[in-house]
Amino acid sequence: MKNFDINEDPHRRFNPLLNEWVLVSPHRAKRPWQGQNETIATEALPKYDSTCYLCPGNVRANGVSNPKYDSSFVFENDFAAMKQEEIIFEEDIKHTFFKAKPEQGISRVVCFSPRHDLTLPEMDLDGIENIIRTWQKEYTDLGSIKYINHVQIFENKGSVMGCSNPHPHGQIWAQSSLPTQVEKTHHNLKAYFDKNKRTLLQDYLQAELKSGSRIVIENDDFVALVPFWAIWPYETMILSKRAISKITDFTEAEVSSYAKILKQLTIKYDNLFSTSFPYSSGIHQAPTDGLEHPEWHFHMHFYPPLLRSATVKKFMVGYEMLGESQRDITPEKSAEILRQQPDVHYKSKEV
């Protein structure tokens, strides 16, 4: 029998956004790895690739040509997961087990830059601010469509994250329903706000700033931290300091601070294993159902798969799929490692 030491002993942590637990096994980082290694693309990319369907002026699979865009460029996904067509549907309430509902939606692709060879951390702040303004415009435009109640902005970066084209781009899936994860978060944010009249993330951020141990970056308007309940080894969350419910409520200063923290965080990520760091990232913010959402607090999740090096990822498999997410390094340790990464991109030093 010994006293609980959160830095040493296996334990579970609670995630109040999803109302779920995660298993933390600090001691397990020591285990040797003999499993699969990821392959990483190392050849330098050209600024323009004539075979890339996202580069300016090129023709896409459906025969349409991209304009010769010079900042960002948005188009409808040629292989969208949802369709805009309205579907007539009568719910069969007798079906306890075969419950299905048609879903209407729009999928778009957002090219971040005309340059084929850049990624977020390598772009300049103007370019990143321009992406943020594009996200604002899309959130407004898509959100104002009558049947669209949720706009999911996200990026899959790196082939290990299912990204099939290195040209810097993200996606937007807008739809009628709140997706499962968002619905859960919505429920928990609302319960907290109704009870406390403050957003859950406002109070959480205060507690984190007071503790300091999981903070990676803080600037005037945003904080990047490793959540207390993070499941991925180097998972982070960017939070606005003000309780802003959506990206369109940012001030000019906040747009600029957001661009800065995006660049700084992704530079630290790239520097961690001297590689173009793969992740899926995405913004969680207020639904676009036309109602006020004071319970929502703008935040962006980064879910990066790498664990030990540029080629060894964390496998969320057997136990994790059937039981519970499990991590091998504490969030405090990850935050410390990320904090220590230089703010200058490793490639810019190579030049």
Add this chain to the structure above:
Amino acid sequence: MKNFDINEDPHRRFNPLLNEWVLVSPHRAKRPWQGQNETIATEALPKYDSTCYLCPGNVRANGVSNPKYDSSFVFENDFAAMKQEEIIFEEDIKHTFFKAKPEQGISRVVCFSPRHDLTLPEMDLDGIENIIRTWQKEYTDLGSIKYINHVQIFENKGSVMGCSNPHPHGQIWAQSSLPTQVEKTHHNLKAYFDKNKRTLLQDYLQAELKSGSRIVIENDDFVALVPFWAIWPYETMILSKRAISKITDFTEAEVSSYAKILKQLTIKYDNLFSTSFPYSSGIHQAPTDGLEHPEWHFHMHFYPPLLRSATVKKFMVGYEMLGESQRDITPEKSAEILRQQPDVHYKSKEV
């Protein structure tokens, strides 16, 4: 405007085990794939590998030698995610955001066979029955330890599923708490049983047998089907026909039927893409908290990642991590494809 066609139109389906929705995009299977391909090991394995830490007689990382076992063999995981030590802990109830609790548990590895070169579908029925008896013994032994309330039996198969050794083996993680996914399932099974006095899966199975469209295999005592709410392209579930709450309640006949359906299902899986089909599988059954659990109904999940071929998997990334699981082929179509697979292993035909 058109009428809803579940085989053609994007829709959401409801999973009553987890109380979650999944997005189904039937039309999306047509999209071309230019992304990452998995590498597959194609060289034939030896029956015995002197460098394998699971083969009989070999020495493991911690210096201990495996016995010269001739059927199955169980040992404590040398790099366990949980520890058996009891931890003294006083809960700090003031912490709304930093909730953590020590977790006590035991991790074991189950070698399925002394043969390094076999997998479940290639083993004979006696060998598979022997694995089932080993699972029964472990469920009993671990479950009878006072602080163990849940025994998770699972297998990660294939390097794409984080498996670092091709020697056929599974794992068991036994612990004090119900893991997140199991807790959710428990809650939903109990609510259904309390209301209907029958297990949810008993009634679900009746509805599935009546429909027939998602059944892959049926034998005297078990059914393998693609759940109506499956998220992975070729996800299946094996269900007992009787409402049995745990593996130790199987009759002799049921042990034999279970071995048969395990072999038949994994042969169909291997035949699908003529490859050793990767998956994570695991058993969900009654907690070992000493109480009766009439609401629990024995079932085994198979979560295989492959989508189009032996090398192209489904990526559960951006939208799926932030929003909701999404699939590109209907469960009915997957069931039809699996049903059509021969019951003789493709390798045995090569001989």
